[in-house]
Amino acid sequence: MKNKKQIEFLYKEDGIRNAAFLDTLLHDDFILEWDSSEGNLFLEKSAIINLANELKQNYEDSFMEISHFIEENNQIVVKYNHKVTTIENPKEFFLIAKVVAIWEFEGDKIKKGYQISKPN
Template structure:
């Protein structure tokens, strides 16, 4: 699987809520610098896997509406809208965040990420 295919699976096949996929995708020394509504966060691999489990528990379905996908050398940039369905309303997707992420690969795994998100 190429780096592009890995990122496509992450977003298009709901890999963002798949803890076992994330465990294979993320480097053991992975770090995410995330500028969120809560301020700047630094998250390691274990925190991302915990977040994936939380997303899976809290939402019935998750969908990434990708508007930009750019690959250059060992980096991939993705801009997307994150939409979910809830237990209360499983038939309607609603926007929870607008996100831009930059992923850096090393040895076929994501070693570092930079993300900016804005809640909807």
């Protein structure tokens, strides 16, 4: 699967909550530098997979409203709104964060990521 297609699956097909998909997508030496509401975080592959499982457990559904999708060389930039539904209210999506992410590929795996998010 080409890098662009992998990122499209990550966001458009709820791959962000799919631990098995993330395990194949992320390089073993993956690192994410994330400027979040909790400060500047550095997360490895295992932490991202744990986060995917947590998102899957805590939310009924997840939807990424993508406004920008740019690919250049081995990098892809995505700007999106992350919306979810809860188990208690599965019919109503609500915005949990606004996100900009930059993904750097090594071959067909994401080796490095940079992300800025703002909770809603």
